[in-house]
Amino acid sequence: MTSAVDVYPNAVLEAMARGVPVVALPCEGGLAELAARGGLLLPDREVGTAADAVGELLASPEARERLRARGYEVAAEHTVDAVLTRLEELYRGALAETSDGMPTGPSVLRA
């Protein structure tokens, strides 16, 4: 991935889930964190660096296999079920706090 800014790319998650090795250039946003854990995050945004890294990967099935395994691991943390469970926790917390009489409305409009 060559993005300059990427918050949390679906394409990368999907590639990891399908066992495609991911190489990313450093950038702003969640892409860099994702690639650092489940793929290969390059040290700079130079074309030469990227060509070296991809060239090595193409030449080495073992290296691709290592990246693939890390990708599977990260993708497994991102199941829809796992995300839904965390969302539900968040919503339950919101409802509990509201029923406790905690303010939820904007302070500007609270009479």
Place this chain on the structure above:
Amino acid sequence: MTQASRERPEPYCSLIVPTYRRPAQLAECLEALACLDYPRARLEVIVVDDGGGIPLEPAVEAFRDRLDVRLLTQKRVGPAAARNRAAATARGELLAFTDDDCRPAPDWLRLLAAGYRGDPVSALGGHTVNALPSNPYASASQLVIDVGYAHLNSGGDTAQFFTTNNLAVPAAGFRALGGLDPSFRTAEDRDFCARWLAQGWRLTYVPEAVVYHAHHLTFAGFCRQHFAYGRGALRFHREQARRWQRRIRIDGAYYRALARAPFRRERPVRALVLAALLAVWHVVNTAGFVCESLRPSRGGPSSERGPARCRVLHVSWSGRVGGIERQLAAVLRAARARDYGAAHLCLLDGRGAVGESLAAEGLATQLRLGHGWDPRGLWRLARVLRRLRPQILHLHTHALGPLLVSVLVLPGTPRVYTEHSPRALRPESWKFRALYWLLRRACFRVVALSPGLVDAIEGRGVDPRRIVVIPNSVAVATGGAAARERAGTIGVVARLAPSKRIDLLLDVVAELRARGVDCSAVVVGDGRSALGSRRRRRRAGWATVSASSESRTMSFPGSTGSTSS
């Protein structure tokens, strides 16, 4: 004053002051009442504590030797009910009303009582003066009232409207009308005056009877007050329309007079400040009006598709194939089987493949908002929010207009905001500053997609305790592609936008090809930009472009369509 009235004694007056959590102002008010040049034997003062929870007995006690003053307390039910309660126990034949933040002039009550003696079936109102001329919010508030008085109370044989902080009503007439309508939290005075006039009774303006009004307003207080007045105004107009079987009328002449007023009364700089505040007044007042008009009791038409009520309502912008939309589609589909199954998605501009298919499944409502401030689209959004009345609102768009509408229409509903926009990572723009100003006040939690984004969100002033990390999910099954791997294909799947820097990818592939590595590139995505120059594409082995309805697919020699980079 007629000869007959001069011979009658001063009427016995009951002076009614509702108060709520302002003991210091109440003491100042009582001090002013103690200085009234009205016979003490003909005057009683009734203070009603509207559930303020602050002991007022000491403040009242200090005036016992100078005034016949009583203190009543009640649960908080609003000033209209408080005034009615006092009126029910009042002994006077004339009921005079003022507020705890008001200081009547010494001759105030004498002048109103004189008017009453001249015309015992008339209610009387005096002139209210802003006692805090250095406070622009108080000045603007008073200006709104002053222009109303000039517009409604001059000319004709009767005035039309008095505020309850400077009003005297014959007790018999007050009781015959059943007092103020306590279901009004604001605008109860407008309603009362209209009912009074409907009886064929008169309202007499006594401009010499002056009350100094010292309401220390802040900007937020000003907005809050006039938002509430806007709500009251709609209730008032609706009540009028119901009573007289006519449509709600908006008095254009009043608004024109109001727009001119600052420049007629004030020096230029101050006039501009007041004009700006009046513009704010228009906005918040209208917002209150609109907010009240959307109350669910009215049961507006429900032309938009969707469920009757849902638990979690997601609000997003586009229905096209994109990251946020595909995430939401996966979450909504999976949520059907779970506890919070009643999730629904409101797409502000729902056009596109994802929007269409979710709408067909009954999971989404498409609004076709043209742009962020499209008034008709925002109106439709407000109606959908009112109709669905979700328990939780989850916002996925950084558009300010829809957030503002959600705050106005559902002020008590907990809101969650997920930051999806890469622009949030960029240096401050006014739009994001405004967005986060509102989010800090109106959102229960802000969701960061990754731990790294927490810093960016914190940097915008959000309390770290209110930031939650919940990543995107992946909707495809794990495993599978390794067996079909075709080494040598380097690809990217992305929206073809400049920020994706597809040109860099092409350069990398070109560099590898120049080194003699057997490889090619595949780019799958929607959009036209950022593919670099024709020469660059040729160097990377660019061959054909194929277009489908939703995405343009660029294929290169030897590609299999696998997604890697």
